[in-house]
Amino acid sequence: MASNDQVNETFAKAKSDFFKGLKDPKLRSQLQSVTTIDGIWAFVNQLQHEQSQNKRLLGLNRIRPFVERLGEYAGVIEVFTQVKPDVIALIWGPIKLLLQISSNLVKSFDAILEVMKTLGPVLPMFSQLTRLFETNDRMKYVLSLFFEDILDFYQVSLNFFNLGSWKVLFEALWPAHRAKIEVIAQNIEKHSRLMCDEIMIADVLQAAAERKVAYKHYEAARASKEDQDFYSMETYIRPPIYDLDFDRIRLSRCEGTGTWLQQDTGFEQWLQDGEESPQVFWLQGIPGAGKTYLASGIVEHTRQLGHSLFAFLSYRQDLQSHLSVFHSLIFQLAHQDRHLRTALCHKIMSSAKDMKRDLKGDTKFAIDTFAELLEAAGLTYITVDGLDELSEPVQRTILQQVLDVLKRCQNVKLCVSSRRVDTINRFLKDAAVIVRVDQNNSRCIEGYASYRIQEWLGGSGFDDDACTEIRQLLGPLAEKAKGMFLYAKIIIESIEMLPDVESIREQLEVLPEGLDEAYERILKRLLKLPSGVLKQSKRILSWIACSPVEITRREMEQALIIHPGNETIAQVRSTLNTLQLCGPLVEVKDEWLLFVHFTVKEYLLRRQHDSLLSEGEALLDISATCLTYLSSRMFDLDATDDTVQTNLISGAYRLLNFASSQWAECLRLCVRHFRTESPTELLELLQQFHARSTNSEYDWGMDTNSTYWALQPLKDLPEACDLVSRALDFRRSLRGSYDWRSDEGSVLRRLSETREG
Structure with a gap:
C-alpha cells in the first residue's frame, strides 16, 4: 500500500x-x-x-x-x-x-x-x-x-x-x-x-x-x-577556415605582446557593451609592426566577453570573392551557438526551396542571413586582419557590407587590423577608434629581441666575450626597428646564419634602414652563393612569388630537378633547406613554402635593384616545368605496374597534383605577361604536351572561347590553344558552378587535401 x-x-x-x-x-x-x-x-x-x-x-x-x-x-x-x-x-x-x-x-x-x-x-x-x-x-x-x-x-x-x-x-x-x-x-x-x-x-x-x-x-x-x-x-558552401592560422599565430606570439594595448583607453571603450561604446576599432600600423599578432590577442580576449569571429586574410589566399569571408563568419557563429545553428538550418534547409545555392552565391541573401544571426547572438566581436593585402575592390566590398551589418546590429563590434591604405581609410577614418601599433610597441619589440637573442646565443657555442659583444651590437635594434617586429626578426635570423663573430660584427656595425635595405642585404649575400646554388635559390623565390597557388616543400624539391624540355625526370635525392638557400625571406609552415611577409614579394618583384627575379622568367619557368613534367615518360600509357610502383615509392609523382591542376592557369598568366608574342620554347613545349595528351576518342562537346581567356598569342596553335582554353573552362566550372557538386566536397578540395598530405 x-x-x-x-x-x-x-x-x-x-x-x-x-x-x-x-x-x-x-x-x-x-x-x-x-x-x-x-x-x-x-x-x-x-x-x-x-x-x-x-x-x-x-x-x-x-x-x-x-x-x-x-x-x-x-x-x-x-x-x-x-x-x-x-x-x-x-x-x-x-x-x-x-x-x-x-x-x-x-x-x-x-x-x-x-x-x-x-x-x-x-x-x-x-x-x-x-x-x-x-x-x-x-x-x-x-x-x-x-x-x-x-x-x-x-x-x-x-x-x-x-x-x-x-x-x-x-x-x-x-x-x-x-x-x-x-x-x-x-x-x-x-x-x-x-x-x-x-x-x-x-x-x-x-x-x-x-x-x-x-x-x-x-x-x-x-x-x-x-x-x-x-x-x-x-560542405557545399566550403567556407574558409582560419582556425589553423589563428592557432599558429597565437602559439608563435611572444609572451607580453600587446600588454600596452590592453591598457589603451580607446581599446577599453571599444570592448565595452553599450550604446555609448564605439563599434569600430582600427588597429593601424606600418608593414611588419606585429598587427596580426595583436589581432590574435584581441580574438583571445574577446572570446571571454561574447561571441568572437575572425578572418586572417592574406595575399597568399586565392580569395575569389568577398562572399567567402562572410561564409566563414556565418559558420563560425553557427558553430558557437546551437540555437543559431538551428536557425541557420531552418532558414536554409527547411523551406520548399533549397536555399544553399542562394547562401553560396547571393550576396544580399548571405548578408541578410548573417545580420539575422548576429541580431540574435548578443554581443559579438568580429576581427578582420590583413584586409589591406586584398585587392581594392574586395576591400571596398567587404567594408561596405560589414559596416552596413553594424548599422543593423548595435550589439556587434568590428576590429580591423591593417595598414593605412586609401580604401580602408576612406571607410574607417571617421567611423573608428584608431590606434597606431608602430607608435606604441617599442617595449614589446625590446622584449621580443631580448628573448630571441638569448635563445640563440644560449645554443650558439660562442664564448662569453663574444656573446657580450653581440648583445652590445644588437643593443640599438629595437630603436632601429621603428615599430617593426618584422625588422627585428629579419635582422636576428640573418645573423643567426653567420658562422663567426667577425661576420656578425660586419653585418651589425651599421644596421639597415628599413625593411627594403634589410632585404637587400640578404639578397646580396645570396648573390655570393656558388652559381648552381644561386640558381636554385632564385628558382625557389620565383616560384613562391609567382605561382598561382602555394607550393609545398616536397613539390619544390621535384620542381628543382626538372629541366624544361628534358623528358627524363631525375629522382629526388635530397631534402630542401630553404634557410641555406633563401635566408630568412622564406619560412616553411606545415610543409608550405611561404614568404615571411607579403612585403618580401612586393620587394622582389617591384623594388629590388639587382633584378634577381623577373616575373616573366618566373612564369615561363613554372609553365615550362609543368608541361615538361606532364609530358615526361612517367605518364606513358604503356608504363608497367612495376614502373608505376617504383615511381610512387621514389616520390616521382609529388608534383603531379600541382602540375595537373595549375598548368593551364600558369600558362595563361605567362601568355598574359608576354602579351603579343609568347616565348618560342613555351610554344614548343605546349605542342609537345598537346601531341602526347590528345585523346581522339573523347568528344569535347561544348565549344570554348579562347578570347575570354586572352589566349590570342596562341592562335598559331589552334588545337593546343583549344586544349588550354578547355582546361581553364573546367577549372572555372569547379570554382563557380552551383549545380555540379558533391556533398563530400569538390575535386579542387580533394586535390588540395592530397597535396597537403
Missing part, C-alpha cells in the same frame, strides 16, 4: 528536477505568483481586457479545456495525495508566466495558446476517475507521472523563452521546441492508459523510465538530423 509520504517524495523529486532544468534560476520566485485556478482566470480576464484595448484579441478561451483539466487534476492530488501547497502552486504559476512572456510577440502568444489548446483534450478527465483513486493506492503514483509531464511542458516552454534570441528567431527555433511538446503529449496519452484497476507498480516504473527514454530519443534524433543538415550545408 502506498503511503502519502512515499507519493509526496515522487512529487518533491519532480519539483526538484524541474527547478534544476530551468536555464534561468531567477524564474523560481516568479512561479509562485498564482496558486489557484481562480488566480489564473483573473489574470486571463485582465489580459483579455488589455488586448481588447490594443486590438489584439487572440482567443484566450482556447486554453479553457487545458486549465479546467488542470483544475480537476489539482483537486484530485490535493485530496488523495495531500501534496504540499508549493506543489499545487507549480501547476498554476508557470501558466501565468508563460502567458506574460509570450504576449510580447503575437506569434509566440498564439503558439503558446495553440499548444495549451492541444494539450487540454489529451489530459484525462480526472473528476470522473475518483473511484479509481479511492480504491487503488497505486494510482497515486500515476498521478505523479502526470505531474512530471506537466512540468516537462512548462520547462521546455520557459527555457525557450529564456533564449535571448527567441524574439528574433521565433519562427526558426519554435518548431523544434513544439516537437518536444508533442513528445510530452504522447507521454501523457501513454500515462492516461494506465488509469485502470489492473495497474501495477511495475507498470508505473516502466512508464516513468519510458518517459525519459522517449524524450532523450527525440533529442538525439533531432540533434542528429540537424547536424547532418548543417554539415551538408557547410
Whole structure:
C-alpha cells in the first residue's frame, strides 16, 4: 500500500528536477505568483481586457479545456495525495508566466495558446476517475507521472523563452521546441492508459523510465538530423577556415605582446557593451609592426566577453570573392551557438526551396542571413586582419557590407587590423577608434629581441666575450626597428646564419634602414652563393612569388630537378633547406613554402635593384616545368605496374597534383605577361604536351572561347590553344558552378587535401 509520504517524495523529486532544468534560476520566485485556478482566470480576464484595448484579441478561451483539466487534476492530488501547497502552486504559476512572456510577440502568444489548446483534450478527465483513486493506492503514483509531464511542458516552454534570441528567431527555433511538446503529449496519452484497476507498480516504473527514454530519443534524433543538415550545408558552401592560422599565430606570439594595448583607453571603450561604446576599432600600423599578432590577442580576449569571429586574410589566399569571408563568419557563429545553428538550418534547409545555392552565391541573401544571426547572438566581436593585402575592390566590398551589418546590429563590434591604405581609410577614418601599433610597441619589440637573442646565443657555442659583444651590437635594434617586429626578426635570423663573430660584427656595425635595405642585404649575400646554388635559390623565390597557388616543400624539391624540355625526370635525392638557400625571406609552415611577409614579394618583384627575379622568367619557368613534367615518360600509357610502383615509392609523382591542376592557369598568366608574342620554347613545349595528351576518342562537346581567356598569342596553335582554353573552362566550372557538386566536397578540395598530405 502506498503511503502519502512515499507519493509526496515522487512529487518533491519532480519539483526538484524541474527547478534544476530551468536555464534561468531567477524564474523560481516568479512561479509562485498564482496558486489557484481562480488566480489564473483573473489574470486571463485582465489580459483579455488589455488586448481588447490594443486590438489584439487572440482567443484566450482556447486554453479553457487545458486549465479546467488542470483544475480537476489539482483537486484530485490535493485530496488523495495531500501534496504540499508549493506543489499545487507549480501547476498554476508557470501558466501565468508563460502567458506574460509570450504576449510580447503575437506569434509566440498564439503558439503558446495553440499548444495549451492541444494539450487540454489529451489530459484525462480526472473528476470522473475518483473511484479509481479511492480504491487503488497505486494510482497515486500515476498521478505523479502526470505531474512530471506537466512540468516537462512548462520547462521546455520557459527555457525557450529564456533564449535571448527567441524574439528574433521565433519562427526558426519554435518548431523544434513544439516537437518536444508533442513528445510530452504522447507521454501523457501513454500515462492516461494506465488509469485502470489492473495497474501495477511495475507498470508505473516502466512508464516513468519510458518517459525519459522517449524524450532523450527525440533529442538525439533531432540533434542528429540537424547536424547532418548543417554539415551538408557547410560542405557545399566550403567556407574558409582560419582556425589553423589563428592557432599558429597565437602559439608563435611572444609572451607580453600587446600588454600596452590592453591598457589603451580607446581599446577599453571599444570592448565595452553599450550604446555609448564605439563599434569600430582600427588597429593601424606600418608593414611588419606585429598587427596580426595583436589581432590574435584581441580574438583571445574577446572570446571571454561574447561571441568572437575572425578572418586572417592574406595575399597568399586565392580569395575569389568577398562572399567567402562572410561564409566563414556565418559558420563560425553557427558553430558557437546551437540555437543559431538551428536557425541557420531552418532558414536554409527547411523551406520548399533549397536555399544553399542562394547562401553560396547571393550576396544580399548571405548578408541578410548573417545580420539575422548576429541580431540574435548578443554581443559579438568580429576581427578582420590583413584586409589591406586584398585587392581594392574586395576591400571596398567587404567594408561596405560589414559596416552596413553594424548599422543593423548595435550589439556587434568590428576590429580591423591593417595598414593605412586609401580604401580602408576612406571607410574607417571617421567611423573608428584608431590606434597606431608602430607608435606604441617599442617595449614589446625590446622584449621580443631580448628573448630571441638569448635563445640563440644560449645554443650558439660562442664564448662569453663574444656573446657580450653581440648583445652590445644588437643593443640599438629595437630603436632601429621603428615599430617593426618584422625588422627585428629579419635582422636576428640573418645573423643567426653567420658562422663567426667577425661576420656578425660586419653585418651589425651599421644596421639597415628599413625593411627594403634589410632585404637587400640578404639578397646580396645570396648573390655570393656558388652559381648552381644561386640558381636554385632564385628558382625557389620565383616560384613562391609567382605561382598561382602555394607550393609545398616536397613539390619544390621535384620542381628543382626538372629541366624544361628534358623528358627524363631525375629522382629526388635530397631534402630542401630553404634557410641555406633563401635566408630568412622564406619560412616553411606545415610543409608550405611561404614568404615571411607579403612585403618580401612586393620587394622582389617591384623594388629590388639587382633584378634577381623577373616575373616573366618566373612564369615561363613554372609553365615550362609543368608541361615538361606532364609530358615526361612517367605518364606513358604503356608504363608497367612495376614502373608505376617504383615511381610512387621514389616520390616521382609529388608534383603531379600541382602540375595537373595549375598548368593551364600558369600558362595563361605567362601568355598574359608576354602579351603579343609568347616565348618560342613555351610554344614548343605546349605542342609537345598537346601531341602526347590528345585523346581522339573523347568528344569535347561544348565549344570554348579562347578570347575570354586572352589566349590570342596562341592562335598559331589552334588545337593546343583549344586544349588550354578547355582546361581553364573546367577549372572555372569547379570554382563557380552551383549545380555540379558533391556533398563530400569538390575535386579542387580533394586535390588540395592530397597535396597537403
